Amino acid sequence: MNSALSANIWFGPQASTVAPSVDGLYNFLVWISAFFFAVIVFGTIYLAWKYREREGSKPTPSPSHNTKIEVIWSVIPGILCAAIFWYGFEVYMDLKVVPRNAYTVEVEAYKWGWNFKYANGGQSNELHVMAGTPVKLVMTSKDVIHSLWVPDFRTKQDCVPGRYSELWFEAPEAGEHPLFCTEYCGKDHSNMKTKVVVHDDPAAFAKKLREFADLFIDPDNPDQRRTHAQVGEILYGRNCKSCHGNAAGADVSLAPNFYGIRMGDKRKLSDGTEVVYDENYIQNSIWNPGSQYAAGYENAGAMPSFQGQLSAEYVKAMIAYIKQINGQQ
Numbered sequence: 001m002n003s004a005l006s007a008n009i010w011f012g013p014q015a016s017t018v019a020p021s022v023d024g025l026y027n028f029l030v031w032i033s034a035f036f037f038a039v040i041v042f043g044t045i046y047l048a049w050k051y052r053e054r055e056g057s058k059p060t061p062s063p064s065h066n067t068k069i070e071v072i073w074s075v076i077p078g079i080l081c082a083a084i085f086w087y088g089f090e091v092y093m094d095l096k097v098v099p100r101n102a103y104t105v106e107v108e109a110y111k112w113g114w115n116f117k118y119a120n121g122g123q124s125n126e127l128h129v130m131a132g133t134p135v136k137l138v139m140t141s142k143d144v145i146h147s148l149w150v151p152d153f154r155t156k157q158d159c160v161p162g163r164y165s166e167l168w169f170e171a172p173e174a175g176e177h178p179l180f181c182t183e184y185c186g187k188d189h190s191n192m193k194t195k196v197v198v199h200d201d202p203a204a205f206a207k208k209l210r211e212f213a214d215l216f217i218d219p220d221n222p223d224q225r226r227t228h229a230q231v232g233e234i235l236y237g238r239n240c241k242s243c244h245g246n247a248a249g250a251d252v253s254l255a256p257n258f259y260g261i262r263m264g265d266k267r268k269l270s271d272g273t274e275v276v277y278d279e280n281y282i283q284n285s286i287w288n289p290g291s292q293y294a295a296g297y298e299n300a301g302a303m304p305s306f307q308g309q310l311s312a313e314y315v316k317a318m319i320a321y322i323k324q325i326n327g328q329q
């Protein structure tokens with residue numbers, strides 16, 4: 001019906017394929033209600049005034065039956081109820097029947113946030129999707145009942161612990177839309193506000209998903225899916241294992257243990273100074289090992305430089321692996 005009005009006054013923009021029909025149904029119900037409200041209220045006032053008690057008037061005996069009026073007031077509302085049912089049923093089916101080719105994103109709601117999981121293993125706390133693609137959310141909750149609501153899409157569904165629920169939408173255009181939890185779930189319920197980002201550039205969308213998966217893209221084998229930490233583990237086995245340990249109690253006679261030191265810790269160097277053990281230190285130790293010997297290894301000198309052999313991306317993988325064995329993200 002009046003979608004421009006509904007978009008501007010009752011709701012936000014109509015940003016999904018089902019939004020216009022949801023608004024249409026809503027407006028249909030509102031205007032029917034407004035019409036009958038007016039007929040009944042003003043009719044009552046008018047009749048009360050017209051048949052008010054006048055001097056000398058006698059009460060009219062109540063009519064007991066009027067077939068014509070009774071048929072009218074049964075058939076017209078009957079038709080309206082059937083129309084409301086049919087309209088509502090159609091919109092409900094549009095909202096509930098997920099298109100077969102839908103792109104699936106898993107949703108895990110928790111106190112107090114969202115975890116969106118994509119097919120490539122990536123995760124994010126904002127929902128990223130492609131414009132013009134039906135998206136199916138397979139949703140559950142880690143703890144209590146939450147409810148995912150994107151007002152601009154006119155669609156909402158509970159996320160229930162211990163079971164899966166589904167919700168789908170298709171956003172025809174690129175844009176950003178707020179996403180809320182709409183089930184009161186505890187003190188930080190209101191912090192569950194995030195957003196849906198609708199992309200129209202497939203390359204930008206793919207890049208985003210790669211970022212979420214923190215995927216290590218091997219130039220020789222771009223389809224292989226590994227995280228940086230997994231690649232770091234392989235590099236460790238190839239290049240570091242013979243001297244550096246990776247667990248508690250490892251032999252440290254040749255080189256410092258990768259286990260037992262965390263990002264941000266201090267490291268004593270052989271020249272008596274201290275440095276912060278961080279990404280820069282690790283990168284420098286890989287590319288330029290002779291420049292910063294750890295205290296106690298001044299005579300080691302055996303570690304070759306991996307500059308030119310291990311690119312920045314591989315160094316990133318080593319850093320991810322070292323963080324992982326020390327329980328850091």
Ligand code: CUA
Nearest residue numbers: 146181183185
């Ligand atoms: Cu989650 Cu409210």
